[in-house]
Amino acid sequence: MLSWANRFGICCFMDSHHYVDEHHKYDCLVAVDAIKIFSPSENILSQLDNFYNENKDWIFGHLGYDLKNEIEGLLSLHINKIGFEDVFFFVPSIVISLNKNIATIHSANRQPRLIFEEIKKEVLGNNQSSSSKQIELQSSLKREEYLDIIKTVQQHILRGDCYELNYCQEFFAEDVFIEPLLTYSKLIEISPTPFSCFYKIENKYLLCASPERFLSKYKSTVFSQPIKGTAPRNANNALDEIEKENLQANKKERSENVMIVDLVRNDLSKICKEGTVMADELFGIYSFPQVHQMISTIKGELRQDVTFAEIIRATFPMGSMTGAPKRRAMQLIEQYEKTKRQLFSGSVGYISPERDFDFNVVIRSIFYNADNRFLNYLVGGAITFYADAEKEYEECLLKAKAIIDALR
Template sequence: MKNTDHTSAFKQKALHWANQFDVCCLLDSNQYPDVYSAYDFILAADVQAEIQCNSGNAFEQLKAFQEANKQWLFGFFSYDLKNEIEDLVSNNTDHLNFPELYFFTPKYLIAVKNGMAKVLIGDDAVLNEINNFTIEESESTSHLNIERRLSKTAYLNKIIKLKEHIIRGDIYEVNFCQEFFAENAKINPVETFGLLNDISPTPFAGFLKVNEHYILSSTPERFLAKRGSKLISQPIKGTARRSADSKEDEQIKIQLRNDVKEQSENVMIVDLVRHDLTKSAVKGSVKVEELFGIYSFPQVHQMISTITCELDSAIHFIDAIKNAFPMGSMTGAPKVKAMKLIEQYEETKRGIYSGSFGCISPDGNFDFNVVIRSILYHSANQYLSFQVGGAITYHSDAEKEYEECLLKASAILKVLNAE
């Protein structure tokens, strides 16, 4: 155990150090208060063992991998694993080509809590190696030509069509997303993540590198965590802008808390998550611990609810993840029909976007985020992508939904020196 007085400087050095390996993962709470977070941040680097799945039986393969490697695991679930859970397909454009599932056991694992660094896997000498690591000067991200997969007119027309499905009774709500992308994009992933994390620090932020694939995430959302026998899900539905004027900012928070449209969006997803957790829960144990909680982040206020249950001892915890996947906040209600319409109306394969990454501890506890507010990068083909979206309901105003997308994209556009 070692005291790291300058935690942010140590974190920066540690990530640069970890990035010299083909595979690494940083999970960062940015010191947000959270009763379920075990560490302020945790860094896994290099590979002892790994599993990668691209089609079929991924959850069963992960179960077998976890049984064979009962130590720390880090990795991700792609949104498109929906296709092995339900009778669905993903045929939209994909320039990123992330695997559908990837997990690894690290050679080095460092955790920091209250300014104290502890080596969980590996030799303590690694802390000196990190402290003495020299960060090489590199070119910063140049101006990127960010394009939109949809014009504003095309986006508005799709919202109109989705609302027609709602009026017909096909769905109540659907999460519709659009892609922003750059080709021939040259970025320094570690420095870009550092800028993103400075501009938009969030409680489930993270950096994940798997060879040429990178996730640079400032996500504020937890998909699912397990602590002992308790499962915790915290879906976000409801967004409002921040104001530099403190009185106006407080007023915006109050308006969000009392907004009937935002509440109706949130409660639909709370019901969906309750249903998903029921598949894994001890009968009668599913509870809504907090409804319509308002939480503030640098760019936005968010409405977040917390749903918990006791995990049935007969159900493997990886099956509990599968039973709740993909997360309700990024799909809609009813869930399967919403996912079919997402595939029909969106232009881009989601892949890791609106999937999840995180970690599983040796005792079977886990914590996984929702991959939103995230830059996705394929360094070999120099393709950069991020997606933004929102919940479409009967009461949605297409113009306002478009403006909300731009608000959610603002931090990333700023980081990428883009307009």
């Protein structure tokens, strides 16, 4: 099905890899071929509700990190080397949803049975070849530069400019060829995650192995599940359990997590009924192939008069990828990071005909432009005053391990 979807100039393939989650409505969703497109370059949110209200069908797409500029009146000067737009949504001509052993095909202009037969006849492996040479990854920062910047950020925290900041660094390769579908397949084989995504807009690709949910809506309830807190996996079961226990008890990781929980509660309180916003789960430990993560769940009941654009304005970008207070943290991110985040720490997701939605956090991802043959990925972590710069750097490499392995 994924190979078939890759035929189209625009496609979005989201796979939960069978992670059990009460908020996941679908095991897998595939959307291809755009009937309508929404991608304005300015006054985005003022136009978003019109697009949302006029199209009562499925809508898929993304929110880029730099939508923050419109929301908060900020500016970004770094170069967008991949080329994803700040916002892109599309109404697909075909949507396929999978739940357990049932596939449901929705199509605006084709017979579902013919689509099903077409997918069954898809020959796997067509036009799939790995890179013809070893990909030479470069870093936008030397290790010593990274350590110095973290110490500078901690001085901002000491002065009270912010109390937590998510700082990211870029690794990139120029003039490279990859087969995106094959690379994505390798990535999710190494690191299957509940919010993985193969997302393609013509020549631009997102190969995403994200474990994190940004925001989900079911009927009148909204959920957010920020991740803050990371520990390595261990092949020895007993030692692996110790890693989980140590993460659960780690005061630094818990303090980072609760700061973001408070930020998310504050965001949701702008759009939810008074007294309904609460932490449904605090400091939950979830295990993935590469790492253990500390995840909290915050939920609330939406006010009846709130629009989709107002929900996005109140909650985006997600606090787990900015820091707190959010606006000042984003100003410092722009000052000290060396590259444009573009779709990294943005979100990809869907809106259903029932007006429910689910959006991920774009992390643990490879970005690739097949036209200019530029590839990059970004990794980062939450910096507090008590953070150890050396350990933060090592955590970045840990988070990137699956990506590095997939690119070999």
